Amino acid sequence: MLEIVEHDIVIVGGGGAGLRAAIAAVEADPAASVAMISKVYPMRSHTVSAEGGAAAVAREDDNFEMHGYDTVKGSDFLGDQDVIQYFVEQAPRELTRLEHWGCPWSRNEDGSVATRAFGGMSTKRTWYAADKVGFHMLHALFQHSLRFDRIVRYDEQFVTKLVVVDGAVRGVVALDVREGNMRLFLGRAVILTTGGAGKIFPFTTNGNIKTGDGMALAYREGVALKDMEFVQYHPTGLPGTGILITEGTRGEGAYLKNGRGERFLIEYDHGVGHKAELGPRDMISRAIIREMEAGRGVESEWGLVVHLDLTHIGEERIMSKLPMVRELCQIYVHVDPVHEPIPVRPVVHYMMGGVDVDIDGATSLPGLYAAGETACASLNGANRLGSNSLTECLVFGARAGQHAIAFAKGSSGANQSACQDIAEQESARIESLRARKGGSERIAGLRAEMHHSMETGCGVYREQDSMDDTVRKTTELRERYAALKLEDDSRVFNTELIAALELGNMLLVAEAVAVSASHRHESRGAHARRDQPTRDDQNFLYHTLCHWDSGGPRLDRKDVTLGKWEPEERKY
């Protein structure tokens, strides 16, 4: 039996962006009722893992102009400058709000909030709570949200489909993981805040839940995915697991060293100039790969790495500013960074691309909004600056919440029986997947092939042939998915079924990444091609749009919103 619940708006996701959107909606409208659906308990969302900090102008020597320019330059001029302007202006307000809500920001002696240096930022503007920033932000938001009875949580429920009737979104259908039944959520606006999709790659800082679900949900309904070719590799992941070692280490003065013990960003020209360890991520990740290729990597039990050296920082500073880094290194690579360098290598970290939204978080589908990592508001362009995205979750989560509730109040209810028909069909689809016997494909098998293909074709450096191979492979895998075999037909907490649904989403997103990448014949930001090593503003200063059209991806383009900063050579 299909259960039906109704709220003014439905938020899919309970991470930083989802929680902020929910709070904004109930604050904007004292009568608003909000459903917040999350496939894990909100405090398990991957925002929890963010370490380094959140950017916003705070100091006397800083201003919006500087934060704006740093972000535009970091984006390799693919960021939309109206969005960036709004972002930098709202950023301090949002981080201040979070301070009022209890976030334990680290402090200066005078009691003001402390800031640290971060890659690509021209001054110290990254607010931090030691090196557990995402954890503290997420828990502060979650705990604050508990004040509002009008935020009704539906935890451990997995959204499988958007309900679209008469050209507008009317709600979602979700699988209750604990009970195994399906539920129709009616709402006059829906906000997707489902996070990134790092799990389409084998080696990533992302947790198990980051499978691009929201991107796939929107894409299937005809909404474009934008700039999907831009995948951020973070320079410093722990080998083996991919666990992140924050850029905050370098903000606190850590060095990157090659196998000869040289600070290679200074010794060799890698384009980051005087910024050295505080250069932007795309450039430093490439520098590390080049060092390895030049035979200057470090051999380790996990293969080639380079060293991140904190030993000169001292135990006291490490314990007060980077305690989690120390703990993670001790647990996962058995290295104590107080005494030894940390082995690291570039690791897939963040999706600059996502669901195409405007500055209000609105998509092309009436009533559908998106915010956070799953969205692409074009704040980050071709390369995100570290510590901009936690702030992005707040600034654009709040704005999406406000706009969605206003939209909902102004729109009439849906034709309920049409919604119910869609939900019944979706239930039948999930039911048939649950019991699917006789197929020939295994989840783990398809996933491994996708991982291998994405790493080969869409890595730090790319080339036409290997990207084309990855396009073919991901399309093939998507088709083979139809022959998936499931072994667990039980109803309660069926995690094999969840993994199957996630794999279906990941394959769509992976194909969109590969197709988008293969059509950008230039190098820009995180999209670095060996066969086309320079940026080409003449022909490629545009956003890539990827549409799902008649059973496959179709590409289109969208103008970049420029402003006071004209594209120039990106040199540091």
Added chain:
Amino acid sequence: MSGSKKTFVITRFDPDRDEAPRQQSYEIEVDPRWKVLDALNHIKDEVDPSLSHRWSCRMAVCGSCGMMVDGKPSLTCKDSLADHGDTVEVAPLANFPVVRDLVVELEGFLDKLKQVKPWIIRAKERAVEEGTHRQSPAEHQEFKQFSMCINCMLCYSACPVVANEPDFLGPAAIALGHRYNLDSRDEGDHERQEVFRGEGSVFSCSYANECSEVCPKNVDPAAAVNQAKFRAVIDWATSFVVPRGGEG
């Protein structure tokens, strides 16, 4: 690195099929660098897709992967296989109803969390335009430790009081309420003291200290409970002397 074999004896339970929990053994090749969670994921991917367990971050911060390993509460993404023998027993966290296999019911805990009002309470809310509060590093230090809880539930499964009295607010929730009481930005002390003085709260604690011993984040909930007890007594006593709202 060369692998070796280990046997995992895992407690299984599907409420639609099993009358009672049963044990199932899996012998697998393991990488000696693995954590317990890696072995469970390997079993799920390669041996038995019906095994159900929760996990996400695999970096000891999301709090999803708590289980009993060899009879002790453990954060499985942090717990090295090398610290266990050739046979490893994995069971759902003690003191919780089981949903399925290694997955336990957390709804009760979420209700408890809300009871302690884990948010900043102020007589007058501060406007954004007023900027951030001043909070000295020393004031920050006051509550910092108690703000580190990842809600992994290991402390509840170790707590002898929770075992006998399932409604007991419990270590993590009390530590969180206490964290807000200690925060210089908060004025909600009295409201929370009422919760703390109530049935099944701080005075139920027998100070066994088991919670602090199993805490993977060194939050020391036992200290929080003890301090909260003390403050609840003082608050109760002064309430006869100083009228409510009489301090600022």
